Amino acid sequence: MNPNLSNRWGNRVIFGATVLAAIAWVAPLLWILALSFKPNELLAQRTDILLAPPYTLKNYSDILGTSLVFRWIANSCVVAFGQTVLVLLLSSLAGYGFARTEFPGKTWLYRLVLAGLAVPQTAVVIPLHRMFADWGLHNSYPGLILPGLAAPFGVFLMTQYFRAIPRDLEEAALLDNASRWTVFTRVILPLSLPAQATLGIVTFLSAWNDYLWPLISATQSDHYTLTLGLASTQTNFAQSEGLGFLMAQAVFAAVPVLVLYAFFQQYIVAAVAGAKVRQA
Template identity: 65%
Template sequence: MAASEHIVGRGIGNKLILFSVILVAIMWMLPIAWTLLLSFKPNSELMISTASAFHPPYTIKNYTDIFQSSGVFRWLWNSAVVSIGVTVGILVLSSLAGYGFARAEFKGRDIIFVLVLLGLAVPEQAVIIARHQMFSDLKMHNTYPAIILPGLSSAFGVFLMTQYFKAIPKDIDEAAMLDNASRFKIFWKVLLPLTIPAQATLGIFSFLGAWNDYLWPLISATKPEMFTITVGMASTQTNFAQSEGLGFLMAQAIFAGLPVFIVYLFFQKYIVRAVAGAAIN
Protein backbone atom coordinates (compact mmCIF):
# COMPACT_ATOMS: atom_id res chain seq x y z
CA MET A 1 0.00 0.00 0.00
CA ALA A 2 2.77 2.40 0.98
CA ALA A 3 4.74 1.48 -2.14
CA SER A 4 1.77 2.19 -4.41
CA GLU A 5 1.14 5.53 -2.71
CA HIS A 6 4.82 6.40 -3.19
CA ILE A 7 4.61 5.56 -6.91
CA VAL A 8 1.42 7.62 -7.30
CA GLY A 9 2.97 10.55 -5.45
CA ARG A 10 6.10 10.40 -7.58
CA GLY A 11 3.96 10.27 -10.74
CA ILE A 12 2.08 13.41 -9.68
CA GLY A 13 5.36 15.12 -8.86
CA ASN A 14 6.77 14.28 -12.29
CA LYS A 15 3.65 15.66 -13.97
CA LEU A 16 3.92 18.90 -11.97
CA ILE A 17 7.56 19.27 -12.99
CA LEU A 18 6.67 18.60 -16.63
CA PHE A 19 3.83 21.13 -16.48
CA SER A 20 6.16 23.75 -14.94
CA VAL A 21 8.79 23.18 -17.63
CA ILE A 22 6.17 23.50 -20.40
CA LEU A 23 4.81 26.68 -18.81
CA VAL A 24 8.26 28.25 -18.60
CA ALA A 25 8.99 27.22 -22.22
CA ILE A 26 5.76 28.86 -23.40
CA MET A 27 6.54 32.05 -21.49
CA TRP A 28 10.04 32.08 -23.04
CA MET A 29 8.67 31.52 -26.56
CA LEU A 30 5.91 34.14 -26.41
CA PRO A 31 8.17 37.19 -27.07
CA ILE A 32 9.79 35.36 -30.01
CA ALA A 33 6.40 34.39 -31.44
CA TRP A 34 5.18 37.97 -31.00
CA THR A 35 8.26 39.34 -32.79
CA LEU A 36 7.83 36.85 -35.63
CA LEU A 37 4.15 37.72 -36.00
CA LEU A 38 4.81 41.47 -36.13
CA SER A 39 7.55 40.99 -38.72
CA PHE A 40 4.96 39.80 -41.25
CA LYS A 41 2.58 42.72 -40.75
CA PRO A 42 2.45 45.85 -42.93
CA ASN A 43 3.86 48.86 -41.09
CA SER A 44 0.78 50.90 -41.95
CA GLU A 45 -1.38 48.42 -40.03
CA LEU A 46 0.91 48.41 -37.00
CA MET A 47 0.85 52.21 -36.84
CA ILE A 48 -2.88 51.99 -36.12
CA SER A 49 -2.70 49.17 -33.58
CA THR A 50 -0.42 46.21 -32.82
CA ALA A 51 -3.58 44.17 -32.16
CA SER A 52 -3.90 43.88 -35.95
CA ALA A 53 -1.08 41.30 -35.77
CA PHE A 54 -3.66 38.62 -35.05
CA HIS A 55 -5.51 38.94 -38.35
CA PRO A 56 -4.65 39.51 -42.07
CA PRO A 57 -3.23 41.08 -44.10
CA TYR A 58 0.30 39.71 -43.83
CA THR A 59 3.29 40.51 -46.01
CA ILE A 60 6.94 39.61 -46.59
CA LYS A 61 7.79 43.18 -47.61
CA ASN A 62 9.59 43.82 -44.32
CA TYR A 63 12.05 41.05 -45.18
CA THR A 64 12.49 42.12 -48.80
CA ASP A 65 13.21 45.67 -47.58
CA ILE A 66 16.16 44.31 -45.61
CA PHE A 67 17.82 43.06 -48.79
CA GLN A 68 17.33 46.42 -50.50
CA SER A 69 20.18 47.72 -48.36
CA SER A 70 23.31 47.33 -50.48
CA GLY A 71 25.46 46.54 -47.46
CA VAL A 72 23.44 43.78 -45.81
CA PHE A 73 25.38 40.89 -47.36
CA ARG A 74 28.66 42.61 -46.55
CA TRP A 75 27.49 43.00 -42.94
CA LEU A 76 26.54 39.33 -42.80
CA TRP A 77 29.97 38.41 -44.11
CA ASN A 78 31.67 40.63 -41.54
CA SER A 79 29.65 39.09 -38.71
CA ALA A 80 30.47 35.58 -39.96
CA VAL A 81 34.21 36.34 -40.17
CA VAL A 82 34.27 37.96 -36.73
CA SER A 83 32.12 35.30 -35.04
CA ILE A 84 34.04 32.37 -36.52
CA GLY A 85 37.37 34.04 -35.79
CA VAL A 86 36.43 34.70 -32.16
CA THR A 87 35.00 31.19 -31.71
CA VAL A 88 38.04 29.40 -33.17
CA GLY A 89 40.43 31.61 -31.21
CA ILE A 90 38.63 31.03 -27.92
CA LEU A 91 38.51 27.26 -28.46
CA VAL A 92 42.22 27.06 -29.27
CA LEU A 93 43.41 29.32 -26.45
CA SER A 94 40.99 27.97 -23.83
CA SER A 95 41.86 24.36 -24.66
CA LEU A 96 45.59 25.01 -24.39
CA ALA A 97 45.22 27.03 -21.19
CA GLY A 98 42.80 24.51 -19.70
CA TYR A 99 45.19 21.65 -20.40
CA GLY A 100 48.06 23.61 -18.88
CA PHE A 101 46.18 24.46 -15.68
CA ALA A 102 44.79 20.93 -15.32
CA ARG A 103 47.87 18.87 -16.15
CA ALA A 104 51.05 20.94 -15.99
CA GLU A 105 52.89 21.62 -12.73
CA PHE A 106 54.55 25.03 -12.56
CA LYS A 107 55.25 27.68 -9.96
CA GLY A 108 52.40 30.10 -9.33
CA ARG A 109 49.86 28.02 -11.27
CA ASP A 110 47.04 28.47 -8.76
CA ILE A 111 47.68 32.22 -8.42
CA ILE A 112 47.63 32.69 -12.20
CA PHE A 113 44.42 30.65 -12.44
CA VAL A 114 42.74 32.88 -9.84
CA LEU A 115 43.89 35.97 -11.75
CA VAL A 116 42.34 34.54 -14.91
CA LEU A 117 39.05 33.92 -13.10
CA LEU A 118 39.05 37.50 -11.84
CA GLY A 119 38.47 38.43 -15.47
CA LEU A 120 34.89 37.23 -14.98
CA ALA A 121 34.34 40.11 -12.55
CA VAL A 122 35.60 42.83 -14.90
CA PRO A 123 32.84 44.21 -17.17
CA GLU A 124 33.72 45.07 -20.76
CA GLN A 125 32.62 48.66 -20.25
CA ALA A 126 35.35 49.16 -17.64
CA VAL A 127 38.15 48.64 -20.17
CA ILE A 128 36.48 49.94 -23.32
CA ILE A 129 38.24 53.35 -23.26
CA ALA A 130 41.70 51.85 -22.73
CA ARG A 131 41.02 49.25 -25.43
CA HIS A 132 39.87 51.91 -27.88
CA GLN A 133 42.98 54.01 -27.20
CA MET A 134 45.26 51.01 -27.66
CA PHE A 135 43.82 50.00 -31.02
CA SER A 136 43.68 53.63 -32.09
CA ASP A 137 47.41 54.06 -31.37
CA LEU A 138 48.09 50.91 -33.39
CA LYS A 139 45.88 52.26 -36.21
CA MET A 140 43.96 48.98 -36.31
CA HIS A 141 40.38 50.24 -36.19
CA ASN A 142 38.14 49.23 -39.13
CA THR A 143 39.98 45.92 -39.49
CA TYR A 144 38.97 42.36 -38.66
CA PRO A 145 41.80 41.87 -36.11
CA ALA A 146 40.63 44.94 -34.18
CA ILE A 147 37.13 43.48 -33.81
CA ILE A 148 38.24 39.88 -33.20
CA LEU A 149 41.25 40.14 -30.86
CA PRO A 150 39.48 41.62 -27.79
CA GLY A 151 36.98 38.76 -27.85
CA LEU A 152 39.65 36.07 -27.53
CA SER A 153 40.15 36.62 -23.80
CA SER A 154 37.57 34.26 -22.31
CA ALA A 155 37.97 33.59 -18.59
CA PHE A 156 34.86 31.42 -18.70
CA GLY A 157 36.34 29.33 -21.52
CA VAL A 158 39.58 28.74 -19.59
CA PHE A 159 37.63 27.76 -16.48
CA LEU A 160 35.32 25.40 -18.39
CA MET A 161 38.14 23.61 -20.22
CA THR A 162 40.24 23.37 -17.05
CA GLN A 163 37.41 21.66 -15.20
CA TYR A 164 36.84 19.21 -18.07
CA PHE A 165 40.50 18.30 -18.33
CA LYS A 166 40.65 17.81 -14.55
CA ALA A 167 37.68 15.43 -14.76
CA ILE A 168 39.59 13.14 -17.15
CA PRO A 169 41.51 10.46 -15.20
CA LYS A 170 45.30 10.93 -15.24
CA ASP A 171 45.68 7.20 -15.87
CA ILE A 172 44.99 7.98 -19.54
CA ASP A 173 48.01 10.29 -19.66
CA GLU A 174 50.23 7.73 -17.94
CA ALA A 175 49.16 4.98 -20.33
CA ALA A 176 49.95 7.21 -23.31
CA MET A 177 53.36 8.10 -21.84
CA LEU A 178 54.19 4.41 -21.57
CA ASP A 179 53.69 4.29 -25.34
CA ASN A 180 56.25 7.11 -25.69
CA ALA A 181 53.64 9.69 -26.63
CA SER A 182 54.76 13.31 -26.33
CA ARG A 183 52.90 15.90 -24.27
CA PHE A 184 51.44 17.52 -27.37
CA LYS A 185 50.38 14.16 -28.81
CA ILE A 186 48.63 13.28 -25.55
CA PHE A 187 46.84 16.63 -25.63
CA TRP A 188 45.95 16.55 -29.33
CA LYS A 189 45.15 12.88 -29.97
CA VAL A 190 44.06 11.54 -26.58
CA LEU A 191 42.57 14.21 -24.31
CA LEU A 192 41.22 16.83 -26.71
CA PRO A 193 38.71 14.47 -28.40
CA LEU A 194 37.28 13.66 -24.96
CA THR A 195 36.40 17.32 -24.42
CA ILE A 196 34.32 17.74 -27.59
CA PRO A 197 31.04 18.26 -25.66
CA ALA A 198 32.63 21.07 -23.64
CA GLN A 199 34.17 22.60 -26.76
CA ALA A 200 30.85 22.48 -28.59
CA THR A 201 29.12 24.22 -25.69
CA LEU A 202 31.86 26.84 -25.41
CA GLY A 203 31.81 27.30 -29.19
CA ILE A 204 28.05 27.92 -29.21
CA PHE A 205 28.21 30.53 -26.45
CA SER A 206 31.27 32.18 -28.02
CA PHE A 207 29.63 32.36 -31.44
CA LEU A 208 26.41 33.69 -29.93
CA GLY A 209 28.24 36.38 -27.96
CA ALA A 210 30.35 37.46 -30.94
CA TRP A 211 27.40 37.52 -33.35
CA ASN A 212 25.24 39.60 -31.00
CA ASP A 213 28.05 41.90 -29.85
CA TYR A 214 27.17 45.51 -30.53
CA LEU A 215 29.24 47.82 -28.32
CA TRP A 216 32.80 47.05 -29.47
CA PRO A 217 32.00 46.73 -33.22
CA LEU A 218 30.13 50.04 -32.94
CA ILE A 219 33.25 51.70 -31.53
CA SER A 220 35.90 49.98 -33.65
CA ALA A 221 34.11 49.80 -37.02
CA THR A 222 33.29 53.33 -38.19
CA LYS A 223 33.19 52.59 -41.93
CA PRO A 224 29.95 51.07 -43.32
CA GLU A 225 31.88 48.36 -45.19
CA MET A 226 33.22 47.08 -41.83
CA PHE A 227 29.89 47.08 -39.97
CA THR A 228 28.72 43.81 -38.46
CA ILE A 229 25.07 42.85 -38.90
CA THR A 230 24.07 44.31 -35.51
CA VAL A 231 25.73 47.67 -36.17
CA GLY A 232 24.65 47.74 -39.82
CA MET A 233 21.00 47.13 -39.09
CA ALA A 234 21.01 49.67 -36.28
CA SER A 235 22.41 52.22 -38.74
CA THR A 236 19.38 51.76 -41.00
CA GLN A 237 16.95 52.74 -38.26
CA THR A 238 15.71 56.30 -38.01
CA ASN A 239 14.79 58.11 -34.81
CA PHE A 240 11.16 57.27 -35.48
CA ALA A 241 11.73 53.68 -36.63
CA GLN A 242 9.65 52.17 -33.88
CA SER A 243 6.55 54.20 -34.75
CA GLU A 244 7.03 54.27 -38.52
CA GLY A 245 8.43 50.81 -39.15
CA LEU A 246 7.76 48.42 -36.28
CA GLY A 247 7.30 45.46 -38.61
CA PHE A 248 10.59 46.27 -40.30
CA LEU A 249 12.34 46.38 -36.90
CA MET A 250 10.91 42.99 -35.97
CA ALA A 251 12.00 41.55 -39.32
CA GLN A 252 15.52 42.84 -38.65
CA ALA A 253 15.53 41.14 -35.25
CA ILE A 254 14.43 37.80 -36.72
CA PHE A 255 16.86 38.08 -39.63
CA ALA A 256 19.84 38.87 -37.35
CA GLY A 257 19.03 36.02 -34.97
CA LEU A 258 18.34 33.34 -37.58
CA PRO A 259 22.00 32.29 -38.20
CA VAL A 260 22.57 31.75 -34.48
CA PHE A 261 19.39 29.67 -34.26
CA ILE A 262 20.55 27.50 -37.17
CA VAL A 263 23.97 26.98 -35.55
CA TYR A 264 22.30 25.98 -32.29
CA LEU A 265 20.12 23.41 -34.07
CA PHE A 266 23.21 21.68 -35.45
CA PHE A 267 25.08 21.58 -32.13
CA GLN A 268 22.32 21.24 -29.53
CA LYS A 269 23.09 17.55 -28.87
CA TYR A 270 26.59 18.50 -27.70
CA ILE A 271 25.15 21.08 -25.29
CA VAL A 272 22.76 18.50 -23.81
CA ARG A 273 25.61 16.02 -23.47
CA ALA A 274 27.83 18.60 -21.80
CA VAL A 275 25.14 19.61 -19.30
CA ALA A 276 24.39 15.95 -18.54
CA GLY A 277 28.08 15.26 -18.00
CA ALA A 278 28.42 18.24 -15.67
CA ALA A 279 25.40 17.07 -13.67
CA ILE A 280 26.90 13.59 -13.28
CA ASN A 281 30.27 14.98 -12.20
Protein backbone atom coordinates in the same frame (compact mmCIF):
# COMPACT_ATOMS: atom_id res chain seq x y z
CA MET B 1 -2.36 7.24 -0.57
CA ASN B 2 -1.02 4.86 -3.17
CA PRO B 3 2.67 5.75 -3.85
CA ASN B 4 2.23 5.06 -7.57
CA LEU B 5 -0.74 7.43 -7.74
CA SER B 6 1.23 10.08 -5.85
CA ASN B 7 4.16 9.76 -8.24
CA ARG B 8 1.80 9.96 -11.22
CA TRP B 9 0.26 13.21 -10.01
CA GLY B 10 3.70 14.58 -9.20
CA ASN B 11 4.88 13.83 -12.74
CA ARG B 12 1.79 15.53 -14.17
CA VAL B 13 2.40 18.64 -12.10
CA ILE B 14 6.03 18.79 -13.22
CA PHE B 15 4.99 18.24 -16.84
CA GLY B 16 2.35 20.97 -16.63
CA ALA B 17 4.81 23.42 -15.08
CA THR B 18 7.34 22.62 -17.82
CA VAL B 19 4.73 23.25 -20.54
CA LEU B 20 3.76 26.58 -18.99
CA ALA B 21 7.39 27.62 -18.74
CA ALA B 22 7.96 26.65 -22.38
CA ILE B 23 4.94 28.68 -23.51
CA ALA B 24 6.11 31.70 -21.52
CA TRP B 25 9.53 31.41 -23.16
CA VAL B 26 8.29 30.87 -26.73
CA ALA B 27 5.47 33.46 -26.70
CA PRO B 28 7.72 36.54 -27.10
CA LEU B 29 9.56 34.85 -29.97
CA LEU B 30 6.30 34.07 -31.77
CA TRP B 31 5.15 37.65 -31.16
CA ILE B 32 8.32 39.02 -32.77
CA LEU B 33 8.00 36.63 -35.72
CA ALA B 34 4.34 37.53 -36.28
CA LEU B 35 4.99 41.28 -36.14
CA SER B 36 7.77 40.94 -38.72
CA PHE B 37 5.17 39.90 -41.34
CA LYS B 38 2.83 42.81 -40.63
CA PRO B 39 2.72 46.13 -42.56
CA ASN B 40 4.30 48.98 -40.64
CA GLU B 41 1.27 51.20 -41.37
CA LEU B 42 -1.01 48.73 -39.56
CA LEU B 43 1.36 48.32 -36.61
CA ALA B 44 1.45 52.09 -36.17
CA GLN B 45 -2.25 51.83 -35.25
CA ARG B 46 -2.43 48.55 -33.31
CA THR B 47 -0.30 45.50 -32.49
CA ASP B 48 -2.91 43.11 -31.11
CA ILE B 49 -3.81 41.48 -34.46
CA LEU B 50 -1.10 38.89 -35.01
CA LEU B 51 -2.76 35.99 -36.80
CA ALA B 52 -5.26 37.92 -38.92
CA PRO B 53 -4.29 39.26 -42.35
CA PRO B 54 -2.85 41.29 -44.00
CA TYR B 55 0.65 39.86 -44.21
CA THR B 56 3.65 41.21 -46.07
CA LEU B 57 7.24 40.33 -46.91
CA LYS B 58 8.17 43.97 -47.45
CA ASN B 59 10.03 44.19 -44.14
CA TYR B 60 12.37 41.39 -45.21
CA SER B 61 12.72 42.72 -48.76
CA ASP B 62 13.73 46.10 -47.30
CA ILE B 63 16.50 44.38 -45.34
CA LEU B 64 17.75 42.42 -48.35
CA GLY B 65 17.44 45.57 -50.46
CA THR B 66 20.08 47.30 -48.35
CA SER B 67 23.19 47.38 -50.52
CA LEU B 68 25.66 46.35 -47.80
CA VAL B 69 23.61 43.78 -45.89
CA PHE B 70 25.43 40.77 -47.35
CA ARG B 71 28.76 42.45 -46.63
CA TRP B 72 27.62 42.91 -43.01
CA ILE B 73 26.68 39.22 -42.83
CA ALA B 74 30.10 38.27 -44.17
CA ASN B 75 31.79 40.54 -41.64
CA SER B 76 29.81 39.01 -38.77
CA CYS B 77 30.64 35.49 -39.96
CA VAL B 78 34.37 36.25 -40.20
CA VAL B 79 34.44 37.93 -36.79
CA ALA B 80 32.25 35.36 -35.00
CA PHE B 81 33.89 32.25 -36.47
CA GLY B 82 37.40 33.69 -36.22
CA GLN B 83 36.90 34.68 -32.60
CA THR B 84 35.32 31.31 -31.77
CA VAL B 85 38.14 29.25 -33.29
CA LEU B 86 40.86 31.31 -31.61
CA VAL B 87 39.12 31.30 -28.21
CA LEU B 88 38.73 27.51 -28.39
CA LEU B 89 42.39 27.11 -29.29
CA LEU B 90 43.75 29.46 -26.62
CA SER B 91 41.34 28.33 -23.90
CA SER B 92 42.08 24.65 -24.55
CA LEU B 93 45.83 25.21 -24.41
CA ALA B 94 45.61 27.35 -21.28
CA GLY B 95 43.12 25.01 -19.63
CA TYR B 96 45.35 22.00 -20.28
CA GLY B 97 48.33 23.86 -18.88
CA PHE B 98 46.50 24.74 -15.68
CA ALA B 99 44.93 21.30 -15.30
CA ARG B 100 47.83 18.98 -16.15
CA THR B 101 51.15 20.81 -15.78
CA GLU B 102 53.09 22.38 -12.94
CA PHE B 103 55.02 25.64 -13.22
CA PRO B 104 56.03 28.46 -10.86
CA GLY B 105 53.23 30.87 -10.03
CA LYS B 106 50.53 28.60 -11.46
CA THR B 107 48.05 29.19 -8.63
CA TRP B 108 48.41 32.97 -8.68
CA LEU B 109 48.22 33.13 -12.46
CA TYR B 110 45.04 31.06 -12.43
CA ARG B 111 43.54 33.35 -9.81
CA LEU B 112 44.45 36.32 -11.97
CA VAL B 113 42.61 34.73 -14.90
CA LEU B 114 39.55 34.13 -12.73
CA ALA B 115 39.67 37.75 -11.58
CA GLY B 116 39.09 38.69 -15.21
CA LEU B 117 35.55 37.31 -14.87
CA ALA B 118 34.72 40.29 -12.66
CA VAL B 119 35.90 42.91 -15.16
CA PRO B 120 33.02 44.24 -17.35
CA GLN B 121 33.59 45.05 -21.00
CA THR B 122 32.73 48.72 -20.52
CA ALA B 123 35.56 49.13 -17.98
CA VAL B 124 38.24 48.51 -20.64
CA VAL B 125 36.63 50.16 -23.66
CA ILE B 126 38.64 53.39 -23.46
CA PRO B 127 42.07 51.70 -23.05
CA LEU B 128 41.22 49.27 -25.84
CA HIS B 129 40.14 52.09 -28.13
CA ARG B 130 43.36 54.04 -27.57
CA MET B 131 45.53 50.94 -27.95
CA PHE B 132 43.89 49.80 -31.18
CA ALA B 133 43.95 53.34 -32.53
CA ASP B 134 47.72 53.51 -31.89
CA TRP B 135 48.13 50.19 -33.68
CA GLY B 136 45.94 51.29 -36.60
CA LEU B 137 43.63 48.29 -36.24
CA HIS B 138 40.26 50.04 -36.28
CA ASN B 139 38.07 49.22 -39.30
CA SER B 140 39.74 45.83 -39.71
CA TYR B 141 39.00 42.20 -38.90
CA PRO B 142 41.84 41.94 -36.34
CA GLY B 143 40.47 45.03 -34.62
CA LEU B 144 37.07 43.36 -34.25
CA ILE B 145 38.36 39.90 -33.32
CA LEU B 146 41.29 40.43 -30.95
CA PRO B 147 39.46 42.02 -27.96
CA GLY B 148 37.23 38.96 -27.68
CA LEU B 149 40.18 36.60 -27.26
CA ALA B 150 40.53 37.56 -23.61
CA ALA B 151 38.16 34.83 -22.41
CA PRO B 152 38.67 33.95 -18.73
CA PHE B 153 35.41 31.97 -18.72
CA GLY B 154 36.76 29.75 -21.49
CA VAL B 155 39.98 29.09 -19.59
CA PHE B 156 38.01 28.29 -16.43
CA LEU B 157 35.60 25.95 -18.26
CA MET B 158 38.32 24.00 -20.06
CA THR B 159 40.47 23.77 -16.93
CA GLN B 160 37.64 22.28 -14.90
CA TYR B 161 36.72 19.87 -17.70
CA PHE B 162 40.30 18.68 -18.20
CA ARG B 163 40.68 18.11 -14.46
CA ALA B 164 37.67 15.77 -14.57
CA ILE B 165 39.27 13.54 -17.23
CA PRO B 166 40.99 10.53 -15.58
CA ARG B 167 44.77 10.84 -15.54
CA ASP B 168 45.08 7.11 -16.31
CA LEU B 169 44.26 7.72 -19.98
CA GLU B 170 46.98 10.33 -20.27
CA GLU B 171 49.56 8.28 -18.39
CA ALA B 172 48.85 5.25 -20.58
CA ALA B 173 49.52 7.30 -23.69
CA LEU B 174 52.75 8.69 -22.19
CA LEU B 175 53.92 5.17 -21.39
CA ASP B 176 53.48 4.36 -25.09
CA ASN B 177 56.06 7.08 -25.84
CA ALA B 178 53.47 9.59 -27.00
CA SER B 179 54.55 13.20 -26.72
CA ARG B 180 52.69 15.70 -24.58
CA TRP B 181 51.34 17.36 -27.74
CA THR B 182 50.14 14.01 -29.10
CA VAL B 183 48.40 13.24 -25.82
CA PHE B 184 46.73 16.64 -25.88
CA THR B 185 45.52 16.45 -29.50
CA ARG B 186 44.76 12.71 -29.77
CA VAL B 187 43.46 11.87 -26.28
CA ILE B 188 42.41 14.93 -24.29
CA LEU B 189 40.81 17.10 -26.98
CA PRO B 190 38.49 14.39 -28.38
CA LEU B 191 37.20 13.73 -24.85
CA SER B 192 36.46 17.43 -24.34
CA LEU B 193 34.19 17.93 -27.36
CA PRO B 194 31.06 18.66 -25.24
CA ALA B 195 32.87 21.40 -23.30
CA GLN B 196 34.34 22.83 -26.50
CA ALA B 197 30.93 22.86 -28.17
CA THR B 198 29.44 24.70 -25.19
CA LEU B 199 32.28 27.23 -25.14
CA GLY B 200 32.03 27.61 -28.91
CA ILE B 201 28.31 28.38 -28.73
CA VAL B 202 28.79 30.94 -25.94
CA THR B 203 31.68 32.61 -27.77
CA PHE B 204 29.87 32.66 -31.11
CA LEU B 205 26.74 34.16 -29.56
CA SER B 206 28.78 36.82 -27.79
CA ALA B 207 30.67 37.75 -30.96
CA TRP B 208 27.61 37.64 -33.22
CA ASN B 209 25.46 39.80 -30.93
CA ASP B 210 28.20 42.20 -29.86
CA TYR B 211 27.27 45.79 -30.54
CA LEU B 212 29.39 47.99 -28.27
CA TRP B 213 32.87 47.20 -29.55
CA PRO B 214 31.95 47.17 -33.29
CA LEU B 215 30.22 50.52 -32.69
CA ILE B 216 33.54 51.89 -31.43
CA SER B 217 35.98 50.11 -33.72
CA ALA B 218 34.09 50.03 -37.05
CA THR B 219 33.45 53.58 -38.23
CA GLN B 220 33.16 52.76 -41.94
CA SER B 221 29.93 51.20 -43.19
CA ASP B 222 31.68 48.44 -45.17
CA HIS B 223 33.29 47.20 -41.95
CA TYR B 224 30.04 47.05 -39.95
CA THR B 225 28.93 43.77 -38.45
CA LEU B 226 25.31 42.69 -38.96
CA THR B 227 24.08 44.03 -35.61
CA LEU B 228 25.69 47.41 -36.18
CA GLY B 229 24.62 47.57 -39.81
CA LEU B 230 20.98 46.77 -39.08
CA ALA B 231 20.96 49.35 -36.29
CA SER B 232 22.29 51.95 -38.72
CA THR B 233 19.27 51.45 -40.99
CA GLN B 234 16.77 52.31 -38.26
CA THR B 235 15.20 55.73 -38.10
CA ASN B 236 14.69 57.74 -34.92
CA PHE B 237 11.05 56.60 -34.94
CA ALA B 238 11.66 52.91 -35.78
CA GLN B 239 9.78 51.61 -32.77
CA SER B 240 6.61 53.54 -33.58
CA GLU B 241 6.65 53.87 -37.37
CA GLY B 242 8.71 50.83 -38.44
CA LEU B 243 7.92 48.20 -35.83
CA GLY B 244 7.52 45.43 -38.39
CA PHE B 245 10.86 46.32 -39.97
CA LEU B 246 12.45 46.32 -36.51
CA MET B 247 11.07 42.85 -35.74
CA ALA B 248 12.20 41.56 -39.14
CA GLN B 249 15.71 42.72 -38.32
CA ALA B 250 15.63 40.78 -35.06
CA VAL B 251 14.47 37.61 -36.84
CA PHE B 252 17.00 38.07 -39.65
CA ALA B 253 19.89 38.41 -37.20
CA ALA B 254 18.74 35.46 -35.06
CA VAL B 255 18.35 32.84 -37.80
CA PRO B 256 22.07 31.94 -38.13
CA VAL B 257 22.32 31.56 -34.36
CA LEU B 258 19.29 29.26 -34.24
CA VAL B 259 20.73 27.10 -37.02
CA LEU B 260 24.06 26.86 -35.20
CA TYR B 261 22.39 25.94 -31.92
CA ALA B 262 20.26 23.26 -33.61
CA PHE B 263 23.42 21.71 -35.05
CA PHE B 264 25.37 21.66 -31.76
CA GLN B 265 22.59 21.09 -29.25
CA GLN B 266 23.53 17.43 -28.71
CA TYR B 267 26.98 18.48 -27.52
CA ILE B 268 25.55 21.11 -25.19
CA VAL B 269 23.17 18.57 -23.64
CA ALA B 270 26.07 16.13 -23.25
CA ALA B 271 28.18 18.80 -21.53
CA VAL B 272 25.38 19.66 -19.09
CA ALA B 273 24.69 15.99 -18.40
CA GLY B 274 28.37 15.35 -17.84
CA ALA B 275 28.61 18.23 -15.39
CA LYS B 276 25.66 16.84 -13.41
CA VAL B 277 27.24 13.39 -13.30
CA ARG B 278 30.56 14.78 -12.03
CA GLN B 279 28.77 16.86 -9.37
CA ALA B 280 26.86 13.81 -8.21
